[in-house]
Amino acid sequence: MKLTVRMKIFACMGLLVLIVSFTFSLTTQVYTSGLIDQFQRVQNDADYLSASPDERIEMFQSYILEHTRLNALLKVTNGMRLFFFVAIGLFFSFWISGVLTLPLKKLIAAIERVTQGDLNVKVPVDSKDEYGKVAKTFNDMTFRLREAEDARRRLVADVAHELRTPLSIMQLKLENAQQTGQSVPPEMLLRLHDEVIRLGLLVEDLHVLSLAEAGRLTLDCKPLDLSARLEQIVDDVKMEADDNGLEISFYSNTRPITVMADARRITQVFINILTNAIRYTPEGGKISVVIEDKVLDLNAVYTCVSMIDTGIGIPADELTHLFDRFYRVEKARSRHTGGTGLGLSIAHHLVRAHGGFIRVESEPDQGTTFTVYLPSGKYNNN
Numbered sequence: 096m097k098l099t100v101r102m103k104i105f106a107c108m109g110l111l112v113l114i115v116s117f118t119f120s121l122t123t124q125v126y127t128s129g130l131i132d133q134f135q136r137v138q139n140d141a142d143y144l145s146a147s148p149d150e151r152i153e154m155f156q157s158y159i160l161e162h163t164r165l166n167a168l169l170k171v172t173n174g175m176r177l178f179f180f181v182a183i184g185l186f187f188s189f190w191i192s193g194v195l196t197l198p199l200k201k202l203i204a205a206i207e208r209v210t211q212g213d214l215n216v217k218v219p220v221d222s223k224d225e226y227g228k229v230a231k232t233f234n235d236m237t238f239r240l241r242e243a244e245d246a247r248r249r250l251v252a253d254v255a256h257e258l259r260t261p262l263s264i265m266q267l268k269l270e271n272a273q274q275t276g277q278s279v280p281p282e283m284l285l286r287l288h289d290e291v292i293r294l295g296l297l298v299e300d301l302h303v304l305s306l307a308e309a310g311r312l313t314l315d316c317k318p319l320d321l322s323a324r325l326e327q328i329v330d331d332v333k334m335e336a337d338d339n340g341l342e343i344s345f346y347s348n349t350r351p352i353t354v355m356a357d358a359r360r361i362t363q364v365f366i367n368i369l370t371n372a373i374r375y376t377p378e379g380g381k382i383s384v385v386i387e388d389k390v391l392d393l394n395a396v397y398t399c400v401s402m403i404d405t406g407i408g409i410p411a412d413e414l415t416h417l418f419d420r421f422y423r424v425e426k427a428r429s430r431h432t433g434g435t436g437l438g439l440s441i442a443h444h445l446v447r448a449h450g451g452f453i454r455v456e457s458e459p460d461q462g463t464t465f466t467v468y469l470p471s472g473k474y475n476n477n
Contacts, residue, residue: 114183198226202233214241254301261290300437307444314357314448321354321361321398321469322347322386328365329384332373340378343369347386354398354469360445361469367438368402368465375463376406389471397451397468404464409457417455418443442467 146154201218208216214237218230265287272283306312329345336343365384372382383403390399409417418440446453450470457463 118179118183198222198230202230205233209237209240214244258294258297261293265290297437300441304437304441304444307441307448310448312360312445312448314360316355316357316449318353319356319358319361320351321356321400322350322352324358324362325365325384325386325400328362328369332366332369335370336373336382339373339376341373341376341380341382343373343382343384345384345386349388352386352388352398354471356449356469361449364442364445364467365400365402367442368467371438372402372404372406372463372465376404380405380462390468392468396471398471400467400469402465402467403462405462408459408461409455409463410459414455414457418453 198221205216205218216237217234220227220230220234268283268287303312325347326345329343333343369382369384376382381404383401385401385403387399387401390397443453446467446469451468454466454468455463456466
């Protein structure tokens with residue numbers, strides 16, 4: 096049986112009352128027995144022996160009352176008993192308070208270490224009562240703090256890495272132009288402009304991602320014909336797919352399919368995913384976009400958009416990190432082919448902001464399927 100802190104206190108106080116009551120009863124019994132023995136020794140004379148039973152009882156009562164009122168030793172004994180009971184009570188109170196506050200002392204020591212920056216502290220969970228729950232919650236909190244701190248450090252390192260390359264290129268080009276003293280050719284200006292655009296896109300992606308992660312991204316949700324929008328998106332990326340020797344197609348089982356969504360943000364989701372599919376699908380491959388309406392999942396109804404490619408695929412151990420910031424699958428770590436690693440993370444958070452989610456299925460050299468689930472019916476922007 097799991098004991099709560101209240102039950103433990105009740106049990107301890109009950110034990111204290113039992114001990115005090117037993118001690119008082121024992122001392123009273125000992126004193127009374129001594130007084131009766133003394134009466135028998137003193138009153139064992141001819142007058143007592145010749146008295147009737149009623150007279151003997153009266154003599155016994157008179158003796159007890161007289162010695163109870165007049166015996167100074169009894170007062171001293173009562174004082175000693177009172178002192179003894181008080182001492183026992185104080186001792187048990189001190190002991191109980193120590194037992195009950197020991198887990199708090201451990202927790203306070205751990206909290207002080209956290210305030211000093213030590214996030215590796217862990218409080219032992221020795222019970223299943225409220226103290227145990229507090230200790231477990233504290234350990235979960237420090238674990239999440241460690242994860243957040245690790246994520247912050249990775250983010251700082253990744254941002255510094257992503258910013259360093261375009262800045263280094265621009266600095267090198269400008270320094271060369273300054274040292275030669277020649278006029279800047281249009282090709283150099285075009286290259287510098289490309290790097291500025293890359294920086295601008297990176298900063299914008301980071302801004303959108305930070306707002307989405309903090310739950311402060313504002314969505315302008317309106318009824319949207321998702322099938323018509325997807326058909327337009329596929330048409331927009333078709334030229335890039337053709338340049339890479341890929342076949343891209345769109346299929347809908349019914350039209351129109353209306354969802355409540357921010358058209359600009361949801362377009363960004365599908366563009367990011369399709370761009371990845373085009374980038375990692377070898378020449379001659381196929382990309383299919385399929386939309387289905389009224390798909391039941393976990394007692395909720397969704398509109399599902401599946402983007403299926405015949406690309407290089409993703410190893411199983413990489414799938415759990417696919418939506419992390421700046422994450423790139425090992426084969427795609429080149430900046431020229433792997434992007435900044437923010438696209439899928441942004442897509443993941445934008446879909447979540449719409450109340451949906453993304454699932455991924457993939458096998459190396461067999462292709463990948465991204466499925467976006469968007470709630471059907473009225474969208475709740477809260």
